[in-house]
Amino acid sequence: MIETFELTKDFRDFRAVDRVTFTVEPGMIFAILGPNGAGKTTTVRILTSILQPTAGWARVAGYDVVAQPTAVRASVGVLTEQHGLYERMKAEEYLDFFARIYDLPADVRRQRPRQLMEHFGLGDALDKRLGEYSKGMKQKLALVRAMLHDPPVLLLDEPTSAMDPQSAKLVREAIKELRRAERTIAITTHNLIEAQDLADRIAVIRQGRIIANGTFRELAQRFAGTPLMELRLTQHLNGALELLRDMVTVVETGDCWLRYQASDPAATNPQVIRRLTGAGLDIVTLSEVSRTLEDVYLQIVAEDEGMTAHEQSG
Amino acid sequence: MSSLAERLERPSLSTATQPRQTRGVIVRTLRNALIVTRREVRDSLRDWRIMVPIFILTLVFPLLANTLTRVFTGFFEDNGAQELLPALLPLMPMVVGFFPVSISLVIALETFVGEKERRSLEPLLSTPLTNTELYLGKTFAAMLPPLLASYTGMVIYMGGLILGEQQWRPPLILVAQIVLLTTVQALVMVTGAVVVSSQTTSTRAANLLASFIIIPMSMLVMLEATIMVQPHRRYLLWFIMVGVLVTVILLVRMGVRIFNREELLGRTLDQLNLRWVGRTLWQGIRGPLTERFSLWRWYRGGVFPAVRSLRDSLIVVLICLGAAFVGGWIAAYQWPISLDQFDSNDETLLDNLRTWFDLGQDNPHLVIMALLQNTRVLLAATILGVFTFGVLALVLVAVPFGILGFVLGQVMLSGLSPLPFLLAVIPHGVLEVPAIVLAGAAALRLGSIVTRPPADMTASEAWLMAAADVIKIGVGLVLPLLVLAAILEVSLTPRVVEFVLSL
Numbered sequence: 095m096i097e098t099f100e101l102t103k104d105f106r107d108f109r110a111v112d113r114v115t116f117t118v119e120p121g122m123i124f125a126i127l128g129p130n131g132a133g134k135t136t137t138v139r140i141l142t143s144i145l146q147p148t149a150g151w152a153r154v155a156g157y158d159v160v161a162q163p164t165a166v167r168a169s170v171g172v173l174t175e176q177h178g179l180y181e182r183m184k185a186e187e188y189l190d191f192f193a194r195i196y197d198l199p200a201d202v203r204r205q206r207p208r209q210l211m212e213h214f215g216l217g218d219a220l221d222k223r224l225g226e227y228s229k230g231m232k233q234k235l236a237l238v239r240a241m242l243h244d245p246p247v248l249l250l251d252e253p254t255s256a257m258d259p260q261s262a263k264l265v266r267e268a269i270k271e272l273r274r275a276e277r278t279i280a281i282t283t284h285n286l287i288e289a290q291d292l293a294d295r296i297a298v299i300r301q302g303r304i305i306a307n308g309t310f311r312e313l314a315q316r317f318a319g320t321p322l323m324e325l326r327l328t329q330h331l332n333g334a335l336e337l338l339r340d341m342v343t344v345v346e347t348g349d350c351w352l353r354y355q356a357s358d359p360a361a362t363n364p365q366v367i368r369r370l371t372g373a374g375l376d377i378v379t380l381s382e383v384s385r386t387l388e389d390v391y392l393q394i395v396a397e398d399e400g401m402t403a404h405e406q407s408g
Numbered sequence: 409m410s411s412l413a414e415r416l417e418r419p420s421l422s423t424a425t426q427p428r429q430t431r432g433v434i435v436r437t438l439r440n441a442l443i444v445t446r447r448e449v450r451d452s453l454r455d456w457r458i459m460v461p462i463f464i465l466t467l468v469f470p471l472l473a474n475t476l477t478r479v480f481t482g483f484f485e486d487n488g489a490q491e492l493l494p495a496l497l498p499l500m501p502m503v504v505g506f507f508p509v510s511i512s513l514v515i516a517l518e519t520f521v522g523e524k525e526r527r528s529l530e531p532l533l534s535t536p537l538t539n540t541e542l543y544l545g546k547t548f549a550a551m552l553p554p555l556l557a558s559y560t561g562m563v564i565y566m567g568g569l570i571l572g573e574q575q576w577r578p579p580l581i582l583v584a585q586i587v588l589l590t591t592v593q594a595l596v597m598v599t600g601a602v603v604v605s606s607q608t609t610s611t612r613a614a615n616l617l618a619s620f621i622i623i624p625m626s627m628l629v630m631l632e633a634t635i636m637v638q639p640h641r642r643y644l645l646w647f648i649m650v651g652v653l654v655t656v657i658l659l660v661r662m663g664v665r666i667f668n669r670e671e672l673l674g675r676t677l678d679q680l681n682l683r684w685v686g687r688t689l690w691q692g693i694r695g696p697l698t699e700r701f702s703l704w705r706w707y708r709g710g711v712f713p714a715v716r717s718l719r720d721s722l723i724v725v726l727i728c729l730g731a732a733f734v735g736g737w738i739a740a741y742q743w744p745i746s747l748d749q750f751d752s753n754d755e756t757l758l759d760n761l762r763t764w765f766d767l768g769q770d771n772p773h774l775v776i777m778a779l780l781q782n783t784r785v786l787l788a789a790t791i792l793g794v795f796t797f798g799v800l801a802l803v804l805v806a807v808p809f810g811i812l813g814f815v816l817g818q819v820m821l822s823g824l825s826p827l828p829f830l831l832a833v834i835p836h837g838v839l840e841v842p843a844i845v846l847a848g849a850a851a852l853r854l855g856s857i858v859t860r861p862p863a864d865m866t867a868s869e870a871w872l873m874a875a876a877d878v879i880k881i882g883v884g885l886v887l888p889l890l891v892l893a894a895i896l897e898v899s900l901t902p903r904v905v906e907f908v909l910s911l
Contacts, residue, residue: 145670165536172534194443195440195535239531
């Protein structure tokens with residue numbers, strides 16, 4: 095479990111993290127999104143007890159990040175932004191080095207690296223020097239290193255960057271399996287599709303502050319507004335617009351399609367269908383225009399920028 | 409293949425997270441440090457840029473040095489100067505041992521900052537290794553290959569001398585001295601370089617700062633060589649070894665204390681922010697800038713708390729001054745000097761004092777001279793203390809007390825009355841001694857604070873605060889005490905002595 099409360103970090107005159115509060119339960123994937131320099135990496139470094147908070151507190155796996163840094167680091171598997179491997183070492187030597195640091199028993203030290211490497215398709219590369227690894231292989235190896243000591247908490251910074259689609263899928267599946275195994279997982283990423291696919295909860299951080307926090311559905315509802323419906327007919331719209339004028343707000347039209355906003359689609363859509371079919375118009379499809387995390391994220395950031403500009407001008 | 413979820417157990421703290429109280433802290437620290445050492449050494453052994461010079465300096469250089477020694481020996485013997493050989497021969501093994509050790513500087517300088525540049529530091533900092541384990545592991549790793557190379561080189565060279573034409577038979581104690589000197593030199597270079605490496609932002613900056621290690625080391629080696637060619641003074645090398653070893657301990661202590669994961673990872677620019685330095689120092693001296701300055705508030709809120717912060721240093725200084733005095737006293741009994749001529753010559757002493765009075769009574773020039781002398785010594789102690797972790801500050805303030813003990817010992821030993829001597833010291837000493845003790849303690853703290861900065865401060869902040877304390881105590885207490893002491897020394901002390909002698 096990860097808990098933070100009013101976590102703040104100042105570097106001399108610059109506030110990198112500003113009163114950040116969140117909780118990540120076991121079996122949950124928590125995505126931290128935000129522009130470059132927003133404070134994501136600083137937050138992760140505080141959670142690994144590398145940086146000390148200026149104010150507030152954080153507990154990771156039940157340990158305080160300030161008072162029990164060694165216990166925190168022993169309970170966390172970290173995939174850092176730059177995986178930084180020792181290029182002259184072989185993968186098995188590299189993993190053995192970290193396994194010894196984590197004080198794993200000899201039999202675990204022998205078996206687990208091989209099991210994890212095989213799981214990620216790197217079984218044959220164990221005796222290869224890391225300098226010979228491709229970018230994607232290095233990234234997967236760094237992930238294996240993070241999982242080596244079977245930590246209850248994983249902090250993953252851009253877990254699938256530099257990976258080909260197949261490898262990225264493999265890693266995403268692994269992360270989901272870790273969730274099923276009740277691990278507490280926090281990821282920071284710029285890949286919004288991946289975040290939408292993986293995350294149970296999402297926090298958007300900007301200028302050190304969490305400006306939005308919730309499930310995708312909650313965020314979409316709050317920031318992307320009324321659901322948007324798309325209606326397709328077999329023929330030109332003809333009088334369809336007139337028919338719907340008093341029922342919905344049409345926002346976009348094409349030759350034989352239109353989009354309208356419906357605050358309560360369950361009530362509105364059957365009425366729309368009845369009225370159009372009653373007027374002899376044939377409907378091909380009526381569906382909700384899917385809103386992506388990208389739309390929601392951009393909306394969140396834009397709203398916050400607007401608020402900041404307003405505050406500054408005021 | 410079973411799924412990942414099946415392989416993983418229900419979340420529990422990994423074995424590493426459970427308290428390991430049963431194991432001794434020292435054993436655990438060494439064990440973990442050696443994990444780091446092993447990896448680093450293995451990495452070094454795979455780097456031809458390190459191994460080629462070590463190989464040449466270990467195997468090729470000693471053989472060349474053997475040839476050179478043979479030529480020199482022949483030259484000396486041909487010219488009838490063979491008696492000089494026992495004094496000069498030990499120089500070459502020192503050189504042969506020192507060259508491979510110099511490689512340790514290269515390895516040590518990049519030990520932290522190199523990893524930072526290669527981006528491999530953060531994963532290491534994210535592990536449960538403690539600062540001490542990480543620091544010691546890297547220090548050992550920087551030291552081991554060059555030191556082993558150095559020992560091998562010396563064995564090859566000395567083996568050649570012992571088994572070759574020269575049939576040199578060096579005393580065992582001399583061999584031990586050479587080996588130990590090489591070892592402590594390696595230790596001090598590595599510990600110094602690791603401190604530099606953990607405090608800089610790039611290998612380039614670390615290399616530039618290496619001159620602060622190379623220059624004193626060169627001077628030390630020259631000093632050692634000078635002593636080595638004087639066999640009757642070689643015992644001094646043991647003192648040098650002890651001194652260097654103490655420096656090593658202080659450097660390790662300082663390195664571990666100021667090792668800061670946050671600074672190491674976060675700092676991206678080496679810059680001397682003079683504005684910040686000036687502001688921090690000025691605030692430290694003046695107190696909060698928000699309050700209006702008043703002398704009483706400055707003493708109450710600045711000077712007196714600064715004195716309180718000197719508690720540990722004051723204890724150390726007082727112990728050292730006491731030890732110096734007792735040491736001087738013991739030395740007097742060890743090397744007595746006949747003072748009989750003064751026994752029947754009180755009148756002469758009195759005449760001398762009268763002459764002194766004629767010259768100096770009420771002469772402000774003498775007051776200034778006395779004040780300048782004391783101020784100069786205390787300033788020198790403070791400056792030297794900065795570069796020696798406070799050690800030379802202690803030495804400088806303790807020496808006069810050693811001399812006092814020695815002179816008093818001689819007076820007592822000669823059966824003279826100690827009263828005139830004591831009265832020549834006490835009237836102004838009542839003020840001068842506290843001033844010296846305070847200044848010595850402040851200088852000791854200034855020099856040593858980098859070895860143990862308070863937990864909530866960086867080394868530079870702690871040093872600036874200590875420097876502010878030195879200035880506050882210096883201006884607020886030491887200087888006024890020294891002024892008063894100088895006035896008493898010129899005006900009152902001679903009169904008191906004159907009075908006693910005329911009785």
